[in-house]
Amino acid sequence: MSDKALLAGDRRFALKAMLAAGGALAFDIEFAAAQGKRTTTAASKLTAYVQLNADNTVTITAKNPEIGQGVKAMLPMLIAEELDVAWSAVRVEQAVADQTKFGEQFAGGSVSTPMNWMPMRQAGATARAMIVAAAAKQWAAPVAELSTANGEVIHAATGRRAPYAALAQAAAKEAVPAVETLKLKDPAGFSIIGRPVAGPDTPAIVAGKPLFGIDTQLPGMVHAALLTAPVRGAVLRSHDAAAALALPGVRKVMVLRQLGEEDGPVDGLAVVADSWWTANQARKAISVQWDNQGREKHSDAAFAAAAKAAFAGKPAAAVHASGDTGAALAGAAKVIKAQYSYPFIAHATLEPQNCTALFKDGKLEIWAPSQMPEEGLKLVAKTLGLATSAITINITRIGGGFGRRLQNDYMVFAAAIARDMPGTPVKLIYDREEDFKLDFFRAGGFHQFEAGLDPAGKMVAFRDHLVTFGAGGKPGRGAELPGDLFPANVLANADLGMTVLDSNIPLGWLRAPASNTLAFATQGFLDEVASASGKTLPALLLELLGDKRVIMSPKIPGLPDYFQPPPYDTGRAAGVIREALKIAKWGDTPVKGRGFGYFFSHLGYFAVVADCVSANDGSIRVSKIWVAGDIGSTIINPLNAEQQIRGSMIDGMGHVISGLKVPITGGQVQVANFDGYTLPRIDVVPPIEISMVKTDNPPTGLGEPAMPPAIAAIANAISSLTGKRVRSLPYEA
Known part of the structure; x- marks a missing residue:
């Protein structure tokens, strides 16, 4: 399908403009795909934020998880191109997991580009059109006579020009243009798309700054390590944790029964301690018996x-x-x-599976390097009997996914441990042996x-x-x-x-x-x-x-068009x-x-x-x-x-x-x-x-x-x- 067809007919489009705190103008762009068109539901929403700041910089929210595939730069590049701002003026922020607000948020299948190529460009073009319309009214000039460049509106006939930030409040009052009226750039005029752009996290990564899930630190945080059966799927028969509990810094040993993904539930033990090293050493001191239930026949x-x-x-x-x-x-x-x-x-991800969770006042907040955070949210809600509205998922940078983090077993384990310790943040990290054992x-x-x-x-x-x-x-x-x-x-x-x-x-x-x-x-x-x-x-x-x-x-019967x-x-x-x-x-x-x-x-x-x-x-x-x-x-x-x-x-x-x-x-x-x-x-x-x-x-x-x-x-x-x-x-x- 051509770009023109995508622009003309595939998506319903709406944009809301509002004044954000501090006088910045935020554009909330919502796209609802037509029935069966690149969506798994009848009406899914895709929301991207463009915020114009007082210093004429632009904050763009990256909605999808970043696993090294470059999406944290790519999606904002599409918006910034059509908004017509300099990339050097763009600041990128990672979204939280919220598919009611941002639409589908996942990293997998190499679909971020085909799903977002037109919607993100339309988002930038819509914001730009509203800013230009505001300038046209203020200057009593025809819209057709105005142009933009590097975050400014320009009227060549009079020599007037204004930064986007100066037009923010007026632009907020403009009507949202219909999607069919948008004029996207000719690719020949691209100044950002097609140019090499470094990832926004690269300087922090090179400097060794904390970005990844495993780097999460919260006040009063405790640490957890897992002990699971050598044979995958074995059932915990009995255990003696006395030696582990006697070690300094060990807080508790918890039994986890049939938790994780529904097609690969796990029995295990979680050791909670003041440090992860202590927790990991303590789990080795537990005496445990497993029932393999005939699973040892597989080889x-x-x-x-x-x-x-x-x-x-x-x-x-x-x-x-x-x-x-x-x-x-x-x-x-x-x-x-x-x-x-x-x-x-x-999958052998260099960052082992990990998750940090805090259960407080009946609500759960999670920090997770997940490729599919929405599915993790649903799995946690179902397992723990919580409403999805009571769970917040913060998306962290992912230190290697390759598909492993499409499964969210580590979220469920961390959430279950945190619920048993209300008010105390818990960081769970799989040691490398458990990471291999618990792979999919x-x-x-x-x-x-x-x-x-x-x-x-x-x-x-x-x-x-x-x-x-x-x-x-x-x-x-x-x-x-x-x-x-x-x-x-x-x-x-x-x-x-x-x-x-x-x-x-x-x-x-x-x-x-x-x-x-x-x-x-x-x-x-x-x-x-x-x-x-x-x-x-x-x-x-x-x-x-x-x-x-x-x-x-x-066609495969029962499969949405996007997956055909x-x-x-x-x-x-x-x-x-x-x-x-x-x-x-x-x-x-x-x-x-x-x-x-x-x-x-x-x-x-x-x-x-x-x-x-x-x-x-x-x-x-x-x-x-x-x-x-x-x-x-x-x-x-x-x-x-x-x-x-x-x-x-x-x-x-x-x-x-x-x-x-x-x-x-x-x-x-x-x-x-x-x-x-x-x-x-x-x-x-x-x-x-x-x-x-x-x-x-x-x-x-x-x-x-x-x-x-x-x-x-x-x-x-x-x-x-x-x-x-x-x-x-x-x-x-």
Whole structure:
């Protein structure tokens, strides 16, 4: 959909102007999306604040949580651009969690840009229009003769000019312009959008100032540490806390029963003490017995055996079926088969899960680094039996999310402890062992692929049977197999099916959920198919994509429009593939140690070329990466875009060569700290060359879509280098 269409018809729009304390003018801009348009409810509101201060600076409220994706700069940039103020005059403030006032507030899915591209610009344009209207009345000049620049209104004919602050009170009395009358800037005139802008928190982060949830300090605060079962889901049978309570500074030991997320409730103990160190040491002194209730039967070996048994039969559920795949495979000149797998992995955020809570006079106030604070508020309210109106959530800076903080178990634990200690602020911090144990893991999975080639080497059939994890036959978070998975969406004969295994391991979304595993498996297998047909993978992909066209995926019943599968533009896909080949100077022949990966996810098209070499110690290292991406017409903040893409490449390396794996034995997570879970370090990061392909489409997000093809490209590069196909992650020589 074009920007013009978004402006004209997709949103109802209202703006209220009011005088704030001290004479500053605050603009309260409310947008209500039309039924089913980028919203999960019939009438959700998006509210942004523009405050003009007496010194002609502008305070803009950033509504969404900041996890390093740059949204705290990006959203205010959109407003400031259309308001026509200098970025140096902008001050950014973090909003509290209040979806009745601010609309949807979350960090995930790379949707902040597509959801807010037009509304935030309209917010700035509306405020600017009211200020200009006020100046026109005061100066008895036609609005058409007035212009703005750097926070001033200018009348060129008379030479008059006035700062916005001088017009604030008069502007507050102006009628709100209809959205269809707004005149947004021509992109050619952007002075903020498209320019590199540093994050507003960067100076404080560099200076080591407290910004993150773990930094929260309140007068009289006490500290809490958790003790939970080694086997996830085990029930607390009995405990003896006498030794812990005897330690100086320990206040109490609390029993927590079946708290946390509803699909992963936890029994545990909370130790409250004057310092977190004391609380953490005291929990080790508790004698405790757990009832595993048969959960120890879950293990990697059992999962692999179950997958093998599933592959011997048909998938439990059909996901996609087109043409006659069985007949096409039976009549193929060549059939390629392979099995791929990948493990459970953890989010491993550098800032462990934490939350501070204060329960006082029947009300609860929370300070939380949450990616989805509204869901946390609802979960706490339901668990504790409080009205949502009695709970305030303060959004803190997040020291790493990657999807982990879309679950709010730490909020519930902190709130339950605080309710038991009214009037006393409680800060809960998971120690690293508990942080790994209580993660919501990226799902492991197993794929069985088949592909058929005709006598000319053209791919004519594709089949994938995914064995993954969930409950009741339904895949868990991030374990889904989409029906429009490439190349099933471009082939006449394709079958996709799924079998779901039960386990005691709770699942969660991890950066580029589902896509991060599917890209590795499908692009790895297609690399094998390309080799069997005498082609490179990019050549095979371009052949499969064919002529430029837009493929519409079938609607999923009961799913709001915003969450429906997006259209697939084969021209945009081909564009990034060709651009990646161009910047890598790669022709039509294979290059030893070079791999390719392509994927479309989160509305972004990305292709990656990776070169790998053998290090002196026999290990594999990535020597160079080239990235081509298409996220639409505009890169709002090039500085942050580059950071997001580079971070995606480094994350992708971690999936393949850094040993990211969470073994499961006897129902237990076999990782307790970073000594057993090695993240990529700066010394392994190669040169990364980036090229963005701009197309005439509204801009989309960047936090996730670049990573999936990086995983595939690096794995395929290792296959090319070693001659041994990488079919399982992480790579092991």
